Amino acid sequence: MTMWTDEHQSQIRSKLLGEGSGDLIRYMLQKNMKVEIDGISAGAIQSAVELGWIDETNQEITPAGSMVADSCREYSFWLERDKVLPFEGAAPHLTASYFEDRIVMEVGPGMGANLMSLAKAGSQVLGVEPIEAYAKMGRVFAEREGLRSPDIQYGRAEALPFPDSKLDIVLCVTSHQYFDIHRALTEIFRVLRPGGELIIVGATLWSYCSNNIGFVTDSFGLARAYALTVINTGSYTFFGKRIVPARHGNISTSRPIYPSRAAMRRWLTGAGLIECSPDCKVGAETCFHYIKP
Numbered sequence: 001m002t003m004w005t006d007e008h009q010s011q012i013r014s015k016l017l018g019e020g021s022g023d024l025i026r027y028m029l030q031k032n033m034k035v036e037i038d039g040i041s042a043g044a045i046q047s048a049v050e051l052g053w054i055d056e057t058n059q060e061i062t063p064a065g066s067m068v069a070d071s072c073r074e075y076s077f078w079l080e081r082d083k084v085l086p087f088e089g090a091a092p093h094l095t096a097s098y099f100e101d102r103i104v105m106e107v108g109p110g111m112g113a114n115l116m117s118l119a120k121a122g123s124q125v126l127g128v129e130p131i132e133a134y135a136k137m138g139r140v141f142a143e144r145e146g147l148r149s150p151d152i153q154y155g156r157a158e159a160l161p162f163p164d165s166k167l168d169i170v171l172c173v174t175s176h177q178y179f180d181i182h183r184a185l186t187e188i189f190r191v192l193r194p195g196g197e198l199i200i201v202g203a204t205l206w207s208y209c210s211n212n213i214g215f216v217t218d219s220f221g222l223a224r225a226y227a228l229t230v231i232n233t234g235s236y237t238f239f240g241k242r243i244v245p246a247r248h249g250n251i252s253t254s255r256p257i258y259p260s261r262a263a264m265r266r267w268l269t270g271a272g273l274i275e276c277s278p279d280c281k282v283g284a285e286t287c288f289h290y291i292k293p
């Protein structure tokens with residue numbers, strides 16, 4: 001089944017807004033987290049099969065279902081944290097009120113959980129997302145919450161679909177690791193108005209290595225993914241290119257890189273941005289806050 005025809009979108013909408021939708025979302029979350037399926041009605045499981053999210057023969061998640069399941073996980077986490085930003089209050093510029101009454105564009109918003117928190121706090125929110133399924137799921141979740149759909153456009157950080165010098169704030173939350181960062185920073189600089197700010201929250205090489213080194217011994221697959229990420233980070237840092245390309249062509253999150261803080265600072269200033277406040281730790285991530293002069 002083609003997933004995102006208008007007809008399919010309307011089926012998804014009616015299942016996710018109708019009776020039993022809580023169970024359907026929980027079911028996809030449990031599938032995503034690979035935990036034992038618990039407390040889910042037979043009707044919700046049947047709906048997931050009918051929507052093409054679960055393979056009827058083996059009860060495995062389908063490729064289309066995996067995008068949906070990612071979105072259900074992000075939505076569920078957002079509900080669990082009382083609908084606020086994941087880093088709310090970690091620094092003065094990481095509170096929803098800081099973004100109030102400003103035009104904020106998130107690059108790589110996924111299903112738009114951060115944008116929903118910011119919209120609730122009174123920002124005008126926009127997004128650019130290369131995975132259409134995430135953006136479409138976001139529309140349905142916003143409707144579930146009685147919020148206006150965030151305006152998430154299909155696109156990529158390296159070619160932002162916005163005119164020059166319009167945006168007050170560009171936000172990247174755990175997404176910069178997938179970009180061609182040099183091209184993305186040039187684009188972000190272009191779309192920010194003078195005095196506009198860039199806020200990036202994400203892991204750096206050090207936090208990535210220290211958080212994952214323990215898992216390397218768990219399986220060959222994890223060790224390989226870890227090694228490829230470190231190799232790609234090194235090659236991007238020194239040669240501006242990932243040696244190991246992403247799987248499935250352009251639109252893929254399969255090959256992240258985690259530049260060091262020093263490299264990020266160098267690249268941000270190289271793109272013409274000026275430090276607005278010092279880097280700060282946000283849990284295991286780092287926040288970079290820069291301004292366009």
Ligand SMILES: C[S@@+](CC[C@H](N)C(=O)[O-])C[C@H]1O[C@@H](n2cnc3c(N)ncnc32)[C@H](O)[C@@H]1O
Pocket residue numbers: 074107108109110111113114128129130131134155156157158172173174175178179180252253
């Ligand atoms: C880990 S998710 C983070 C989603 C969201 N920012 C959040 O905090 O929940 C990374 C997001 O970056 C998006 N992404 C990957 N490559 C991108 C690119 N080149 N340009 C823009 N977004 C990209 C992915 O599709 C995904 O939605």
